Amino acid sequence: MTMVYTTCTRDCPDTCAVIAHVEGGRVVKLAGDAVHPITRGFLCKKTYQYPARVYSANRIGHPLKRTKSGWRRITWNEAFDTLAERLTRLRAKDGTLAVLHYQSAGSMGLLKALNQRFFNLWGGVTEAGGSLCSGAGVAGQLKSYGAVRRHAPQDLLHSRTILLWGRNPIVTNIHMVPFLKAARERGATVVVIDPRRSETVKYADQHLPIKPGGDAYLAIGLAQALLRQGLVDWPFVRSTTVNAAEYEQVLARVEPQTIVDRTGLPTEAIDALARLYGTQKPGSIHLGMGPQRWRAGAEVFQYIDALAALTGNLGVPGGGVNYSSRLPSLLDLSWLAEGRAHTRRFVLRASIGRDLLESGDPPIRLAWICGANPVTQALNSDLIRRALAQLECVVVSDISLTDTAQAAHLFLPTTTFLEEEDLVVAEWWHSYLGYVRPVIAPYGEARSDLAIFQGLAERLGFGAEMAGTPGEWISRLIAPMQGYGITLERLRADGWVQHPLAEDVPFADGRFFTPSGKFEFITKGLESFDPPVAYPLYMITAKTNTRLNSQVLDQERERLPRAWVHPEVLANVGVTDGADAVVESPYGSMRVRVQADAQQRRDTVFTEQGSWLSAGGTPNQLTGNVISNRGSLGAYNQVSVRLARGHSDASEACPKGAGLSGPARISSPLP
Ligand code: SF4
Numbered sequence: 101m102t103m104v105y106t107t108c109t110r111d112c113p114d115t116c117a118v119i120a121h122v123e124g125g126r127v128v129k130l131a132g133d134a135v136h137p138i139t140r141g142f143l144c145k146k147t148y149q150y151p152a153r154v155y156s157a158n159r160i161g162h163p164l165k166r167t168k169s170g171w172r173r174i175t176w177n178e179a180f181d182t183l184a185e186r187l188t189r190l191r192a193k194d195g196t197l198a199v200l201h202y203q204s205a206g207s208m209g210l211l212k213a214l215n216q217r218f219f220n221l222w223g224g225v226t227e228a229g230g231s232l233c234s235g236a237g238v239a240g241q242l243k244s245y246g247a248v249r250r251h252a253p254q255d256l257l258h259s260r261t262i263l264l265w266g267r268n269p270i271v272t273n274i275h276m277v278p279f280l281k282a283a284r285e286r287g288a289t290v291v292v293i294d295p296r297r298s299e300t301v302k303y304a305d306q307h308l309p310i311k312p313g314g315d316a317y318l319a320i321g322l323a324q325a326l327l328r329q330g331l332v333d334w335p336f337v338r339s340t341t342v343n344a345a346e347y348e349q350v351l352a353r354v355e356p357q358t359i360v361d362r363t364g365l366p367t368e369a370i371d372a373l374a375r376l377y378g379t380q381k382p383g384s385i386h387l388g389m390g391p392q393r394w395r396a397g398a399e400v401f402q403y404i405d406a407l408a409a410l411t412g413n414l415g416v417p418g419g420g421v422n423y424s425s426r427l428p429s430l431l432d433l434s435w436l437a438e439g440r441a442h443t444r445r446f447v448l449r450a451s452i453g454r455d456l457l458e459s460g461d462p463p464i465r466l467a468w469i470c471g472a473n474p475v476t477q478a479l480n481s482d483l484i485r486r487a488l489a490q491l492e493c494v495v496v497s498d499i500s501l502t503d504t505a506q507a508a509h510l511f512l513p514t515t516t517f518l519e520e521e522d523l524v525v526a527e528w529w530h531s532y533l534g535y536v537r538p539v540i541a542p543y544g545e546a547r548s549d550l551a552i553f554q555g556l557a558e559r560l561g562f563g564a565e566m567a568g569t570p571g572e573w574i575s576r577l578i579a580p581m582q583g584y585g586i587t588l589e590r591l592r593a594d595g596w597v598q599h600p601l602a603e604d605v606p607f608a609d610g611r612f613f614t615p616s617g618k619f620e621f622i623t624k625g626l627e628s629f630d631p632p633v634a635y636p637l638y639m640i641t642a643k644t645n646t647r648l649n650s651q652v653l654d655q656e657r658e659r660l661p662r663a664w665v666h667p668e669v670l671a672n673v674g675v676t677d678g679a680d681a682v683v684e685s686p687y688g689s690m691r692v693r694v695q696a697d698a699q700q701r702r703d704t705v706f707t708e709q710g711s712w713l714s715a716g717g718t719p720n721q722l723t724g725n726v727i728s729n730r731g732s733l734g735a736y737n738q739v740s741v742r743l744a745r746g747h748s749d750a751s752e753a754c755p756k757g758a759g760l761s762g763p764a765r766i767s768s769p770l771p
Contacts, residue, residue, distance in 0.1 A: 101123045102121075102123075103119050103120070103121055103122070104120045104122055104537055105117065105133065105537060106518065106537040106539055107537075107595070107596065108517065108524075108534075109207045109517040109520075109524055110146070110207070110517070111206070111208060111648060112144075112273075113273050113526070113528045114274065114275045114529065114530075115138075116132055116133075116136070116138075116139045116143055116275070116534075117133035117135075117136035117532075117595060117596055118130055118132065118133065118143065119131045119132070120539040120540075122539060122540060126540065127154060127539060127540055128151065130143060130151065131143065137254075137532070138532060139275065140275065140278060142275075144645065146646060152653055152654070156500065156654050157654065158654055158657070159500050159543060159544075160513045160544075161513055161543050161544020162175075162513060162545045163176055163178070163179040163513065163545070164510070165511075176545065179510060180559045182510065183495065183556055184560055187466070187560065190465055190466055191223065194463075196442070197226050197443060197444075198226075198462045198463065198465045199219070199466045199467075199468065200447065200459075200467040200468065201215065201216070201219045201226070201227050201228065202228040202449065202452065202467060202468065202469045202472055203469075203470050203472060204449060204477070205232075205233070205471065205472075205649070206473075206498070206651075207517060207522075208524050208526050209520065209522035209523065210431075210522060210525055210574065210577055211520075211548070211549070211573055211574070211577075212470075212549055213433075213436060213577075214549075214550055214553065215470060215549050216436050216437075216438075217435060217437045217553075218556070218557060218566060219441075220436060220437040220438055220441040221565055221566070222562070223442050223443070224440075224443045225444070226444075226464055227445070227446050227447075228447055228449045229446040229447070229449065229732065230448040230449050230734075231733040231734070232450055232477055232733075232734060234389060234424055234733070235728065235733035236393070236397030236401070236729075236733040237389070237391075237392035237397060237423050237424070237733075238423075239728070239730035240392065240398035240399065240401030240731070241423060243402055243614075243620060244402050244405035244409075244614075244619060244621075245405070245614065245619065246613030246614035247426065247606075248423065248425060249425055249426075249427075249606030249607065250420065250422035250606070251384065251417075251418075251419070251420045252530070252531070252602070252605075253529060254279065254604070255384075255418060255420075255604050255605060256276070257279065257282055257283050257286060258417040258418030259384040259418040260287065260288050260289070260380045260382060260383065261288065261289050261291070261376055261380045261381070262280065262290045262291070262383070262384055262386065263383065263384070264290065264292045264294075264388075265385055265386065265387050265388065265391060266294055266387060266389065267387060268643070270298070270300045270645070271300075271642070271644060272388065272643050276386075276529070277303065280303060284305075289305050289306070291304060291306045291376070292306070292307045293307075293308045293318065294308075294309070294310065294388075294390070295309060295310055295311065295390075295638070295706075296309075296642060297697075297699045297700060298642070308365055308369060308373065309364070309700075310364060311362065311701070312640055312703075312737060313628065313638070313738075314362045314363035314364060314365075315391040315400045315404065316396070316400040316404075317354070317358065318363045318365065318370065319400075319403035319406065319407055320350075320354050320359060320403060321359035321365075321367075321374075322370060322373060322377065323406060324354070325370055325371045325375075326374050326378050326410050326411065329371070329374060329375060329378065331374065331379065331411065332378075333410065333411055333412030336412035337409065340610050340618055341409050341620070342616045343620055350622070350623060350624070350625060354626075362628065381412075381418075382413055383408075383411065383413050383418070383419065385404060385408060385420070385422065387404065387421065387422065390640065390737065392728070392731075392733065393733065393737040394737050394738050395627065395727070395728055396626060397733060398730040402622035402624075403626075405421050405619075406621050406622060407421075414607055414619065415605065415609070415610055416605065417604070420605070424528040424529075425529070425531075427527055428601060430580045430581045430584070430601070431525070431578060431580065431581075432576060432578075432579045432580055433577075435573075437565075447459065447464075448727060450478050450727060450733060451479050451480075452474050452478050452487070453474075453479070453481075453486065454480070454483060454487075456484075456491070457483070457487050464491065465491060465493065466492060466493040466494070467488065467495070468497075469494065469496045469504055470496075470498075471497075472504070473498070473502045473503060473504045473649070475488070475503040475506075475718075475720075476502070476504070476650045476711070476712060477710075477720065479720060479726070479736070480688070480724055480725055481688070481720040481721045483725075485507060488504070493509050494508045494509050495508060496508040496511055497512040497514045497549065497552060498511070498514060499514055499515075499546070502712070503712050506713075512547075514546055515542045515547065515548045516543070517536055518540055519546065520536060520538060520570070521538050521574070522574070523536060523577075523591065524536060525578075527602070531598050531599040531602030532599070533591065533597050534596045535591040535592060537592070537595075550573065554567065571588055574588050574591075575587070575588045584600035607619075631703075631740030631741075632740060635684070635740035635742045636742060637669070637740060637741050638704040638705070638740060639683065639685070639704065639706075639719065639722060639739055639741045640707075640737060641707050641709045641719045641737075642709060647708070648710075650709075650712065652710060656711075657712055657715055658715060659693075659715055660715060661691075661692050661693070661707055661708055661711035661716065661718065662693055663681070663683060663692035663693070663707045663743075664694075664700055664706040665696065665697065665700070665706070666696070666698060666700050666701065666702045667696040667697075667698055668702055669702055673742075673744060675743065675746075677694065677696035678694070679693070679745075679746065680692070680694075680746030681694045681743055681745060682744045682745070682746050683705055683741050683743055684722075684742050685723070685740065685742075687721070687723060687739070688721040688722055689717075689722070690716075691716040691717045691746060692716075705741055705743060719736075720736075722739055723736055723739050724738075724739065726738045726739075
């Protein structure tokens with residue numbers, strides 16, 4: 101048995117240092133590296149189970165082409181010939197904008213950015229931009245601070261009050277938990293603010309089950325209480341912020357009863373939390389994705405940011421409003437060759453179904469989808485399926501036939517992170533770059549994205565411009581880091597290295613990156629969202645500890661999505677615990693298996709992210725094309741639903757492909 105040190109490239113803030121145990125050329129076990137300052141010897145359940153994904157019976161190890169009689173195995177030569185001929189014909193007839201490149205966070209490897217280089221060298225295509233996860237919150241924090249920065253994970257130990265606001269680290273950021281436990285042992289009070297009684301609540305001192313969409317109102321209520329209780333740090337506000345007077349006017353216009361109605365929380369609870377945060381200092385706020393998944397998501401974050409400014413919990417150890425981080429890039433992004441694109445156009449990732457149907461002149465005729473499964477992860481799944489079914493050609497690269505791949509004409513098998521050399525430079529939560537070392541040989545004939553685009557570039561006549569080993573490309577892209585002593589050789593030797601510009605406490609000098617150089621309070625009023633009478637329930641979709649987005653294990657592909665509902669709601673619609681039911685919205689419906697949960701709110705259906713249509717349903721069958729005011733994020737929470745009795749008995753196994761009925765299920769063969 102050999103042990104190979106690598107880095108997890110999955111869409112997760114923890115960026116773990118992984119030790120792969122290899123026997124006979126196969127990975128038999130994954131473990132966390134105990135020496136890494138954040139990984140500390142353990143991984144999450146999702147990645148402990150990852151070898152089952154690598155060797156899944158559903159994994160595809162060779163290219164496929166759709167024919168009249170179904171999928172046909174083809175060679176890479178045939179795949180490249182087909183693609184080169186089709187791309188060349190399309191460019192001559194409609195121009196390069198008739199091609200859509202849709203890429204998302206299937207892997208956070210740096211070399212995935214070179215996919216864009218390919219399309220830019222080819223002339224520039226329609227690119228999918230915007231956000232499926234964090235964009236509105238980022239836009240909000242850019243307004244408040246002029247930058248998106250968070251404290252180092254270890255700085256949590258300095259906090260005496262910790263607000264986990266819409267964040268569920270047990271599931272989405274598990275390496276935060278040891279810091280959380282240590283902070284509590286040192287006397288910190290931990291409060292979870294979440295509509296759902298999440299898995300993290302058991303590690304907290306208090307849970308505030310806020311009404312969905314009430315986050316900005318809670319922030320306003322807390323600000324009003326801080327003012328009432330004389331807990332505002334006026335010297336800090338006067339010296340370090342702007343717009344305080346206008347912000348106070350906004351606060352004054354919101355009635356106390358509105359706060360209670362919108363948050364579903366009693367005034368006493370809000371007053372007590374304000375007292376805690378305003379007196380037991382320093383206090384840190386840790387935001388998750390949920391509070392910004394609304395049309396006004398950016399403004400929600402600005403209202404929450406304001407609490408730290410009011411109390412002077414900014415720029416001090418143990419403080420901050422921690423969400424994500426965007427340090428200045430130390431990458432040579434000229435390698436993406438944007439200057440070589442003669443033309444480019446953008447559509448939104450989140451509303452890709454609508455945007456495909458309305459792509460304009462030229463209409464999109466070919467979609468190339470990699471590192472992404474928009475049919476389950478973007479808004480309005482059924483519309484996306486219809487839009488993909490109308491295209492002349494859909495190319496999907498993935499490791500198995502996802503819901504999106506079911507709509508493809510060509511399927512290209514890709515490698516997993518255990519089969520690639522790459523680098524992860526994500527620093528949303530910690531600041532360690534991680535070297536991705538190839539652990540095993542590629543599965544079957546699978547190729548990395550880089551190898552796929554290199555092969556196709558050869559056919560299209562610009563192979564020399566895509567040429568290079570993964571190591572050579574890493575070196576080219578990180579060349580600006582050489583001045584800080586970071587080279588490929590060092591990464592290969594050490595496995596990880598801290599980002600040279602990492603900081604423990606942002607804004608410690610009292611300077612911000614806004615136009616004023618100060619913290620800028622929000623001065624805009626709020627919009628609200630109320631479910632209509634016909635669809636009286638909110639829907640909150642949470643991540644689970646066995647799936648990463650739609651990356652699921654085989655056994656999860658086969659089961660209906662679960663929905664957790666208060667027993668009173670079930671009784672009202674005549675559904676029993678454990679039965680199948682249907683969740684309906686104005687946009688579609690989804691089959692679920694319900695679980696009665698008396699600890700959850702009565703006005704909300706809680707369901708799980710990432711379930712597949714082929715398992716019976718996915719929550720994005722229920723979402724419409726609502727995009728955040730700023731940040732181009734899909735407003736996934738801005739949907740109302742109702743629960744109805746299902747058509748099948750609880751004991752009935754989910755029929756395979758039950759959610760894929762209808763004309764969009766099977767694409768026509770490649771014309
Ligand atoms: S998914 Fe996240 S927590 Fe799990 S191993 Fe990868 S980086 Fe670590």
